[in-house]
Amino acid sequence: MPREHILIVEDDAVIGSELLKALSASGYDASLATTGQAAQTDARRHPPDLILLDLGLPDMEGVELCRRLRADLPQTVIVVLTARTEEFEVVVALDAGADDYLTKPFRLTELVARLRAHLRRRGAAPGDTVVTVGRVRLDLPARRVHADDTEVVLRPKEFDLLTALVTRAGEVVSREQLMDEVWDENWFGPTKTLDVHVSTLRRKLGAHAHITTLRGRGYRYERDAAGEE
Template identity: 65%
Template sequence: MALAELLVVEDDAEIADELSQALASHGYQVVRAGNGRQAAERAQHRPPDLVLLDLGLPDIDGVDLCRRLRALLPVETVIVVLTARTREFEVVVALDAGADDYLTKPFRLTELLARLRAHLRRRATTAGPPVIRVGATTVDTHTRRVHIGDTEVRLRPKEFDLLATLAGSAGAVVGRSRLMAEVWDDEWLETSKTLDVHVSALRRKLADADDGQNRITTVRGKGYRYEAHP
């Protein structure tokens, strides 16, 4: 039985073949699209559980397609972008466009599989702690909504999980290894830049909703601390 239906959006046929075969061998039901138009059509016709999206497509900018897929797909569908773009701001743009995660090429299949398993586990988890309140911040883990005062903050799934972990230990330093284990997967390397990119995006969204107030402090060499501002 397939673990989940996964849409691979990749214009390089050789890469798509190898990736599809590897994923299928691990139980995924794989559907392929060689360009942005096909991806949008297939996503609309039959929404997948997960999307692997190469940003370097021939017919449409990958970030624009990511934004379109996010509008078409259910909120629980996970979008993981595959990119050769290594500059942080380009990855942040993709996350803001609706991606839940990213991998920089070249990547190891074992890491990709670990991330997919983590996303599927997160989708399947329905229980959670009570509503978390820290100062003006309210994190409702049941509705997965965040407010600062009366302002709702729109977060992507991983950003929400990251905030819930930090706010749940407000005032204390939360180590990088714990964040990687609880928000992602304990098979990942603690040195992954993924955590830093997500913290950067989360920090910016919180500040935009709160007159520029920085609520997440970096504790060098340790991790991050969520501050209980009024």
């Protein structure tokens, strides 16, 4: 069985080398690109299972590169690395197509655990099930979503999050449950990832989105009435 391929996009030679060694030692087929242009070329030549993307690149804005990579590789997991602590910077990166993020500095053990969780979720084979709630239909084996007769294209984590909510339609699902089930991040603490992904689902599904926010508790996918912010 071929090893899962991780593309590291990092212009700092020391950090890039450490990441390359850590991921290779963990059993992954890891490669390193030091510029945005090289990352795009490598990704097209050898599509990765996961991209570890530093936002501070010398030749291209990291958020723009994230947007381009997401357009070319809709099913690839993208995790951004950033030293930017401002919340809006993280939200912009997630909105551009990232599935998750880690802020520098971080521990290599934390990074490897996070990436392993993402790849495990990506490779999990769902049951032979089609779930329909209202006008939204999820084909779990094919990982496809339709609203009425129109297909809605979702990123990997958007699909996983919608699945977690729709398969529990009518129930309150806590933030902790969703982070644990979709991201396996219960030991890493809170992030803005969940909020941005819920917002994106609402935008993509439009009038078909029936996700209600229950402040301090979590979210509920409504069986009938449309949810509210």
